[in-house]
Amino acid sequence: MPHSPLLKFNFTYDNRFGVPLIPITFLHKDGLQTQLLNNAILDSGAYEITIPKSLADMLGLELRPRSNPVHTAGGLTEGSTATINFLLGRGGRFVHYSNVDICVMKQCPAVLIGIRPLFEDYSVTIMAHQHRCILEPKE
Amino acid sequence: MKKKENTKKHEGTWVLLNKKRKVLYRSDNVADVFRKGQEYPHGTVIIEQRFEPGTCFF
Numbered sequence: 001m002p003h004s005p006l007l008k009f010n011f012t013y014d015n016r017f018g019v020p021l022i023p024i025t026f027l028h029k030d031g032l033q034t035q036l037l038n039n040a041i042l043d044s045g046a047y048e049i050t051i052p053k054s055l056a057d058m059l060g061l062e063l064r065p066r067s068n069p070v071h072t073a074g075g076l077t078e079g080s081t082a083t084i085n086f087l088l089g090r091g092g093r094f095v096h097y098s099n100v101d102i103c104v105m106k107q108c109p110a111v112l113i114g115i116r117p118l119f120e121d122y123s124v125t126i127m128a129h130q131h132r133c134i135l136e137p138k139e
Numbered sequence: 140m141k142k143k144e145n146t147k148k149h150e151g152t153w154v155l156l157n158k159k160r161k162v163l164y165r166s167d168n169v170a171d172v173f174r175k176g177q178e179y180p181h182g183t184v185i186i187e188q189r190f191e192p193g194t195c196f197f
Contacts, residue, residue: 017190026173035155035176038185058170110188111169 004096006121006137009089013039015131022113022133023090026051029060036090037111042124042133046114049084049102055111056082056104063104070105080104088118156185165189 013021021039028034056063063080070079082104087094100117118124122135151165153172163184164175176184 019190032177033181034173034186035179035181036185038156038187052169054168054170055173058173110190 002098003117003121004094007089007093007095008137009093009135010132011135012130012132015128019043020126020128020133022088022135024111024113025087025094026055026059027085027087029062031085033087034059038090040111040113042118042126043112043114044119044124046112047103048114048116049086049100050079050108050112050114051084051102051104052108052111053080053104053106056080059084061104066103070103072105077105077107079106152189154187154189155179156187158183 009022011020011022017039020042022042023036023038024040025036026034053063061082061084063082066079066081069076080103082102083099084102085096085098086100087096089095097117118135121138123138125134125136127133151167151172153166153169154162155164155172155176157163163179164172166172166175169188172186176186
């Protein structure tokens, strides 16, 4: 799961929705960057990045079957695996991730940024009272 | 006094915003919004999801 040098981030987010949000830019299969998604949900309860199938299809991602069903709070559901490239960050400060396996679900309420790879690469501090999350690269 | 039209029920979950945060496009289909975003020069617009306040994600 290669990435460019990790940068420290200090993201503030709109607290109307009550969950920590981070900016992410996905890349199409052909390398073309999408526009910035400003508020993906930083979700330590998710094992990996999860996106809606319609978005995966639009990005031209190749879907592969998963060996096991996906466990969600609502119960078991079907999902696929895809490999994606993306940029973490905004304002000219980006970390480029390549070949990251993600989960793709048809019924997916949001873009979820889970444990792999962000929480593995960063010490994540969510300061809900300040509507801020700090991502500190692990040593 | 003209009654203010309630447009909330027509709002899409996903929105495309310009730098002044004016909504350029909205849809419940995330792919439609990303696709629409590709019509603009890169970096001139952003995509956001409008959650209902109080929405719980587990």
